[in-house]
Amino acid sequence: MQIRMSDVARRARVSVTTVSHAINSTRPVAQETRDRILRAARELNYYRNASARLLVRGQGDSFGLIISDIENPFFPELIKAFQSAARESGFDVLLCTTNYDSDEARKAIQRMMENRVLGVALMTSQFDAALIEELVNNGTPAVRLDSGLAKRSVSDIRLDYSRGAGQAIAHLQALGHRRIAFVTGPNSRVSAVTYTNAILQALAEAGLPEPQIIEGNNRVEGGAEATRKLLAGNPRPTAILCGNDLAAVGALQVIQEAGLRVPEDVSVIGCDDIAFARHTTPALTTVRIPRDELGRHAFLSLFKMHNSKARRSAKLTVETELVVRRSTGRALGSEVLS
Amino acid sequence: MQIRMSDVARRARVSVTTVSHAINSTRPVAQETRDRILRAARELNYYRNASARLLVRGQGDSFGLIISDIENPFFPELIKAFQSAARESGFDVLLCTTNYDSDEARKAIQRMMENRVLGVALMTSQFDAALIEELVNNGTPAVRLDSGLAKRSVSDIRLDYSRGAGQAIAHLQALGHRRIAFVTGPNSRVSAVTYTNAILQALAEAGLPEPQIIEGNNRVEGGAEATRKLLAGNPRPTAILCGNDLAAVGALQVIQEAGLRVPEDVSVIGCDDIAFARHTTPALTTVRIPRDELGRHAFLSLFKMHNSKARRSAKLTVETELVVRRSTGRALGSEVLS
DNA sequence: CTCCAAATACCAAACGATTGCGGCAAGCGA
DNA sequence: TCGCTTGCCGCAATCGTTTGGTATTTGGAG
Known part of the structure; x- marks a missing residue:
């Protein structure tokens, strides 16, 4: 044959x-x-014959990466960074998606384990903590990229939202905004609530009033819908923070369709800095999540664990950062002479 | 262990x-x-142990998919469609990217073969025809998704640009456009020249004059640069066709930065209909490539070949289609009373 | 009580590569 | 000529499952 x-x-x-x-x-x-x-x-x-080879050598040469949704523009860049880091060191990567479904997540983990990957990185919240435990107990290195709450048992790459959040709020404050609204991601997502907390804290520290909060779904339509509600309020907010860029795109659209101008009437800030953020009109001011770093670190961390046979590696933190573009401006009614 | x-x-x-x-x-x-x-x-x-299992059974249960660039928003949707079709039938998919590099392409094929995938779908032009030949001679089913020129040896899913192109030109003609420019994709890409030909033919059939053609690179910057040149011309075109949506985004941006309005001063038409096409301002009129169909058909075709042990399967064709949004309008200076 | 079929469980031979160990031959110095 | 090194190469055991071919048990019919 x-x-x-x-x-x-x-x-x-x-x-x-x-x-x-x-x-x-x-x-x-x-x-x-x-x-x-x-x-x-x-x-x-x-x-x-890869199987025969793998069977006798007892060790493959690929690392696993599990993400939730390949259509979310957040992920491809992450995948690419992970992949090229892996390839540089001579490894392959096995990619699985969960589509936000815990059953598929289980299958993904199973596939990883059956194929004896050298380690797996996960960026997906919908996750049985138990499964990850098993993985680690098995001796398979694992890192989570989505975690705000630092689980003990798994090494994490911590994503620090506080810097970006602080900068975003400071930026808004400097522009004279006080009535700020916040369209969050789904509360079921760890990273979403982590970001929310960071923003809330920054707001508090800046002495700004509590924002109006609407739970969105991290998608364009969700952002649009939330924004419609916000615009209907009286007085309406002068600035809208969004849980991610997709939602911000929805916000931009709704605001302008309502005949208002961005940023003159309402300022908008996103989060992620997906590739398209710089091509919206106006270009989106956003809290950048360095996905390339995230992906690289994820691999490097796994690689180190694999080499040293350690179950855990030093916890790394990657920082967010505000990138100012054109969707933010001076608050309406705050025409301070300067 | x-x-x-x-x-x-x-x-x-x-x-x-x-x-x-x-x-x-x-x-x-x-x-x-x-x-x-x-x-x-x-x-x-x-x-x-997947290897032991695969070794003895002689047959795995995954199909391969090779694409060129995961960051190009064109691909994720295709991948997802392929994946879910595969999963529905109980198969896994092994994904590889080439990053437009023929060496990586070679590695990708090798990985597929070493892992004894049941079949592989390729959407990437930078491709040694020889490699594909081998693949087929090996008896491994293969389909190409990018091909306009129908290679004999491999089954293709043909992507028919002519309908979409025809509709686009008809649409433009109905709006009174005559000075039409065309920003193509890189001429090294099969699909790009296929689309170009379709447009040229449609133009000829409509009795419209030959367009001004600029070779772009299918990216935002390329589209922007090309558009700058176009705008400097005199008289400038009243409509700009772009080889893909990314380039169209660049066009949109440059036109509006130049103080012109879309579509009042210049109309723009993209190609692909990526997710963001509906969120540009104005929303992009574009020639839709049905990526979900493409992905599904690719898998189905492979699956059939695998079942029937046939080397080739019936050639399928998927059709493009114009989706009209807001970036196209009546040509300047053609205020016909109606 | 005997016999048979059905149900259940086991034995052992593959699958195709890797690798420790050892063999052979040629070359060299003494 | 002998003995040793060096450069190449081959033998055969091994990895963890699957699976065709039996062996064993069980229950019921005759």
Whole structure:
């Protein structure tokens, strides 16, 4: 059925042992012999059998990455960073998505384990803590990227929202905003509530009043709907913070459709800094989450754990940062002379 | 090191054979015994060894998908469609990206083959035809999604641009446009030249003059740059067609930054209909490529080939279609009374 | 009580590569 | 010529499952 090493060996008139060594460069093979072998392999269209190889070596060479939704523009950049970090070190990556479904999440973990990945990174909140525990008890390195609450048992890459949040609020305050509204992500998502808390705290520290809060769904439509409610209020907010950029896009749209101007009438701030944030009109001011760093660190951390056989690695923190574009401006009715 | 079936067997006091059958439901096992086995497996944290399984069965259960760039918003939707079609039929998918690099492409194919995928779908132009040939000669089913030129040897899902192109041109013509410019994708990309040809033909059939053509790169910056050139021309075009939506976004931006209005001064039409196309301002009129259909058909086609052991399957065609939004309007200086 | 079928469980041979160990031959110095 | 090193290469055990071919038990019919 398939072409085996022994076929190559026969054609090159050597033993399978030699073929193996020639192909993997695991032992010196006479130049002439090696050539003969490689030629035979090419002629026969031979590809190593990964399972046989993995079976006997007991160790594969790929790391797993589990994310929730590939269509969410947040993830691709993360995936790419993880992937290229892995490739740089000579590893493959096995990608699974959960689509926010805990059953699929379970399958994803199972697939990872059955394929004996060297470690797995997870960025998805809908997650049985128990499963992760098992994973770790198994000795498989794991990192979570989504966690605000630092679970003890798994190494995390902590995403620190406080800096970005602080900068966002300071920015708004400097522009004279006081009536600030906040469209959060779904409260079921850890990262969403972490961000919410960071914003609330920054607001408090700045001595600004509590914001009006509406729970959104981190999608364009959710942001749009929430914004409609906000605009109907009286007095309406002069600035709207959104749980992510997608929601902010919805906000932008609704505000402008209502005949109001951004940022003259209402300022908008997103979160994530997805690629499109710079192409909205006006370009979106947003709290940047450095996904490339996140992805790289995730891999590096896993890699270290794998090498050192440690169950946990040093906790890393990556910082958010406000990037100011054109969707924020001086608050209406705060025409201070300057 | 790892936990084997024999460990589970010992703990449940049965043979490995029975464990295997209990876990895979491949042969009846007494309810009581099965329970004992599954419990033991759970207690021991047992995961099947995929390699051993695959090795002996000779057949895996995943299909491969190779794309060029995960950050291009065109792809995620395609991936998802492919994935969910696969999952519905009980298969996994192995995803690889090439990043437009033919060396990585080679590695991707190799990974697919080494892992004995049941078939592979490719959407990436930078491709050694030779590699694909091999693949097919190996007996591994393959489909290309990017192909305008129908290679003989591989089954294709043909993407028919002519309908969408025709509709786009008709739409523009109806609005009174005659000075039409076209920002193409890179000429190295098959799909790009296919689209270009479709547009050119539609233009000719409509009796419209040849358009001014600028080669872009299918990215925002490319579209922006090309548009700057176009705007500097005299007379400037009243409508700009773009090779994809990303470029169209760049066009939109440049036009509006130049103080012109879309669509009053210049109309813009994109291609792809990425998720963000409906959220640009104004919302983008574009030639939709049905990525979900593309992904689904790709899998289905592979699946069929795999089942029937056929090397080729019926050629499918998926149609593009114009979706009209707000970035197109009546041509300047064509105020016909109606 | 005997016999048979059905149900259940086990034995052992694969699957295709890797790798420790050992063999052979050529080259070299004494 | 002998003995040793060095450079190549092959033998055969091994990895953890699956699965065709039996063996054993059980229950009921004759």
